[in-house]
Amino acid sequence: MGRCSKRPNVGGETAKIFGTRLILINPRFNGRQCKIGLDFNGIVIVLNQTSLLKKQIQTLAGFHSFVLLNFWYTIGKTFLPTLTWRRSEGTKVVYLTFDDGPHPDITRWVIQELDKVGAKGSFFVVGENAQTHPDVLSELEKNGHSIGNHTYHHLKGWGISTAAYMHDIDQCNDVIHEKRLFRPPFGRINFGAIKPLSTEYEIVMWDVLTKDYLKGLNTKKAQKRIQKATKSGSIVVFHDSIKANPNLKVLLPDYLQFLAKEGYEMRAL
Numbered sequence: 176m177g178r179c180s181k182r183p184n185v186g187g188e189t190a191k192i193f194g195t196r197l198i199l200i201n202p203r204f205n206g207r208q209c210k211i212g213l214d215f216n217g218i219v220i221v222l223n224q225t226s227l228l229k230k231q232i233q234t235l236a237g238f239h240s241f242v243l244l245n246f247w248y249t250i251g252k253t254f255l256p257t258l259t260w261r262r263s264e265g266t267k268v269v270y271l272t273f274d275d276g277p278h279p280d281i282t283r284w285v286i287q288e289l290d291k292v293g294a295k296g297s298f299f300v301v302g303e304n305a306q307t308h309p310d311v312l313s314e315l316e317k318n319g320h321s322i323g324n325h326t327y328h329h330l331k332g333w334g335i336s337t338a339a340y341m342h343d344i345d346q347c348n349d350v351i352h353e354k355r356l357f358r359p360p361f362g363r364i365n366f367g368a369i370k371p372l373s374t375e376y377e378i379v380m381w382d383v384l385t386k387d388y389l390k391g392l393n394t395k396k397a398q399k400r401i402q403k404a405t406k407s408g409s410i411v412v413f414h415d416s417i418k419a420n421p422n423l424k425v426l427l428p429d430y431l432q433f434l435a436k437e438g439y440e441m442r443a444l
């Protein structure tokens with residue numbers, strides 16, 4: 176946890192909790208009371224004076240992640256309409272997507288689960304994982320699932336050059352040989368890359384996020400939330416990764432049953 180410094184600063188002292196950046200501003204000299212700012216990629220919002228109790232900071236960190244995600248989603252949908260956030264469909268169709276694989280056990284488990292209800296999915300693979308597990312990649316193709324590009328190194332698009340970002344995407348394509356679908360890791364696309372990418376790829380975002388990657392996710396609540404958010408044309412994000420695996424195993428089977436019961440067709444993008 177970051178400590179308060181003696182002079183006012185913005186962006187100097189930071190605490191990183193759950194991957195979220197908190198800034199401590201205008202601290203008092205006793206070292207325990209600070210103002211807390213939330214850094215939205217350079218735009219700092221100052222919150223009230225508060226004691227730096229670990230629990231409070233964690234709550235703020237969670238709130239920050241929530242706001243940032245929803246903020247980005249709203250802004251993105253409004254100002255980046257070239258990206259696909261949902262497919263409008265007249266019929267009851269849902270697009271299930273799985274990011275960050277392939278993984279030899281987890282991806283194969285997903286394939287089996289999808290098979291049980293006759294569903295096809297779209298797998299946004301990380302190039303280096305695809306290179307390590309070409310057999311799993313072939314299995315996906317053989318079973319009629321779509322393969323999408325998720326960069327080679329699972330790169331965040333913000334804070335790096337467009338050239339470096341494009342290069343990493345090309346590197347992934349050298350492994351998967353499939354220039355059709357792209358999803359930016361962390362949902363953070365490099366803005367300069369949108370135009371060149373759009374000529375070759377459909378850039379696929381989502382409208383239903385399972386948050387299966389969250390440690391300690393309340394899967395009961397999450398199940399309710401994703402079912403409620405599902406509409407015709409929805410693009411749903413799961414992860415076939417080690418990190419998400421415990422939640423994925425709980426969420427996916429019940430969600431597939433729900434979709435089948437509701438009469439949704441589950442198609443690949």
Ligand SMILES: [Zn+2]
Pocket residue numbers: 274275325329359360361
């Ligand atoms: Zn990812």
